[in-house]
Amino acid sequence: MTVIETRKPAPVQVVGADVAAAVAAAEQMLVALGVDTQVEHLRRTAERMVLSYGEMLTPTPFEATDFLNEAKHQGFVIVQDVAFAAICAHHLLPFVGSATVGYLPGARLLGLSKLARLVEHATRGVQVQENVTQQIADGLQRVVPDHGGIGVFVEAEHLCMTLRGAKARGASTVTSTWRGALERDATLRSEFLSVAGRRSRP
Template sequence: MQVVSDTAGADLGAAEQAAREFLLALGVVLDEDGLEETPARMARGYAELLTARPFRLTTFPNDEGYDELVLARDIPIRSVCEHHLLPFVGVAHIGYLPGERILGLSKLARVAEHFARRPQVQERLTKQVADWLGHHVRPHGVGVVIEAEHTCMTLRGVQATGSRTITSTLLGTLRQDPASRQEFLDLTGVHR
């Protein structure tokens, strides 16, 4: 079993001071009721959004020779746009066609969370999850679809409230075989 972790540590004291200066520079009066602790809360909140939790990669021998699609749908995803540092939130649908090993199902969500907990673009996040699973689990195929709402697009700029972005990465059999590809996409429900 392999332990996956992100070793980058957060300096919450420095982050709190930077948040305080940032908010003051934007004209936020921090000595009003309810705002005194905002820089500390802001620092802790971003530290949580940007720090991946370690997890243990758990796989098991595929003794039964299972060769059908395994799919976890609607895995919650939250990250921050690397261009504006505003959140994007949605769901990931992650599937694979097992090879010699099968994956502990919770690890599909853990891998997605691992790559989401850093400044990201959705396209890269989708590909990183698929590539990582392809490399570490060695399945016959991997499919990842992410649907997310980007607050950098819905709360500011064009303010396209309710719009969602869909990205996909398909590898191996799920990319090469049209029937397998279609089965994966149908089961994700992205054709709603």
């Protein structure tokens, strides 16, 4: 005899969300789209949708840890290719990519993992890539206010553009922003890109 264990689904919990209303609305949307929500694989899909979006839209707490720049390090500090997945504000489809974030330190250094945390923080919630780029730079500016310059570039594939619409498979969108000395000095920007291994772009 084969015994199939049935597990009770965990209750959906999303901080600050009206889960019941969201599940009912999601169910209604699926039905209106002509989807049969009574077949086995779809019976709890509305609930899973709400849980998934809830998770992706909930910002993660972020606390910056900084240290005295004891060695008086004057070169760039760059964390490259921090992977992220965000939800686009226009279609609620994911855009997936990576961010490279760096700065020239002043008297204080930011904990390295905090650069990655800044990316994570900026990519939660419904977003557009241009805002993500600016928010990472603004966040970094706030936590290391005495920086000598900041550079951020973000590269992502937008599923709303590659799976549907233009169906531009493999197309990636690159956005960049600069603060402080990097905004003013093209040579410094080239140096940043060179250190980050992106000689020719963005």
